[in-house]
Amino acid sequence: QWQTLVISLLVCGTIAVSLLMSVLSSSELRPHHEDDLSFICQKQLGPGALPCPDAQVKFEESTEKYPKCEVGIIGTGPSGVYTAMLLIRSEVVSPRDICLFEMSSRVGGRVYSLRGFGENSLTVDAGGYRMSKKDTPSTFFLATEILGLSVTCYDTMDDPCIYYNVADEEGKKIGYGTVVETMMRDIGKRGARFFPRHKLHRFERVSSSSSVLLEFRGGDQAEIRNALILAVDQRSLLEIVRKSSLPKGLVGE
Numbered sequence: 044q045w046q047t048l049v050i051s052l053l054v055c056g057t058i059a060v061s062l063l064m065s066v067l068s069s070s071e072l073r074p075h076h077e078d079d080l081s082f083i084c085q086k087q088l089g090p091g092a093l094p095c096p097d098a099q100v101k102f103e104e105s106t107e108k109y110p111k112c113e114v115g116i117i118g119t120g121p122s123g124v125y126t127a128m129l130l131i132r133s134e135v136v137s138p139r140d141i142c143l144f145e146m147s148s149r150v151g152g153r154v155y156s157l158r159g160f161g162e163n164s165l166t167v168d169a170g171g172y173r174m175s176k177k178d179t180p181s182t183f184f185l186a187t188e189i190l191g192l193s194v195t196c197y198d199t200m201d202d203p204c205i206y207y208n209v210a211d212e213e214g215k216k217i218g219y220g221t222v223v224e225t226m227m228r229d230i231g232k233r234g235a236r237f238f239p240r241h242k243l244h245r246f247e248r249v250s251s252s253s254s255v256l257l258e259f260r261g262g263d264q265a266e267i268r269n270a271l272i273l274a275v276d277q278r279s280l281l282e283i284v285r286k287s288s289l290p291k292g293l294v295g296e
Contacts, residue, residue: 079148080157096167097159099149100224105142105236108263112236113140115257115267116274117243117283120152121171123274124226125185131233138234142265144257146242150227153276156218166218173197173206173219182222183207190225238265246271247288 084095114136116123123143131138149155154171158164174182174194186192186209195214197206209221231237242260249256249266257265273280 080155094160096157100220102150102227102231102237105238107236107238109265110142110236110238111266111268112142113137113267113269114142114272115255115265115270116141116143116272118152118274118279119143119145119150119223119227119237120274121154121223123152123272124150124223124230126272126274127230127235128226131230131235136269138230139236141230141235142238142267143230143235144238144241144243144259144265146240148239150237151220151223154220154223156220158218166216168219171219173208175206177205186222190222190229192221192225241265243273243275243283245283245286245288 079099081096081098085091088095114127114130116127127141127143130136130141151170155169156166157169158166160167174186176183183194187194193210193212193214194207195210195216196204197208198204208216209219211217227237241263244258244260246255246257246267248254253268255267255271257267257271259265273283275283
């Protein structure tokens with residue numbers, strides 16, 4: 044039984060990583076749902092194929108064509124979503140005035156929980172997957188104390204437990220992505236606006252104004268009146284700022 048479980052985990056993990064790399068290998072913006080690994084897997088193996096994960100968690104999307112926001116957050120990985128939640132909970136800005144823009148159709152960034160693999164409905168984390176009271180105390184506190192999530196020991200042989208996975212009330216692993224998804228549900232219910240499939244191309248200061256104009260791949264635009272937060276990886280950050288209108292000498296050629 045244990046051998047079967049280990050083999051299942053290895054197979055599902057290999058499928059998860061392979062599918063994830065097929066998505067990340069392309070920098071182009073994909074059509075609606077085509078960066079969903081469940082969609083890609085079933086397209087390749089057929090509808091209902093057991094090795095395929097469940098569809099990704101969905102959130103309400105804003106359909107505004109030219110949104111005007113006080114705060115614009117680029118990227119809905121852990122840092123971007125946490126920033127939005129912190130701004131809202133501290134009452135710095137009204138939830139409705141916060142806009143989150145994401146290049147893909149999902150939230151989580153490099154945290155990606157793939158659920159529903161096989162007959163045992165296994166969960167595989169293709170990215171961040173565990174936390175520790177010692178090594179990642181802020182994340183552990185956020186998950187357990189602020190968000191109220193349950194955890195289970197990553198290695199059942201550890202006594203005392205060192206690393207933890209996010210779990211349901213029965214102790215079953217439900218994915219590290221639950222942390223980001225829980226924060227996203229919270230800010231969505233409060234009124235923050237979410238714009239998936241918006242890959243930022245460049246930004247520039249609006250003439251005779253303190254606002255910043257965002258230009259996305261595909262031609263969409265947005266106006267940010269107060270603060271622009273770039274919660275993206277270093278490579279994406281450099282690509283954006285080098286194409287944007289910034290003070291001369293601030294960014295190298």
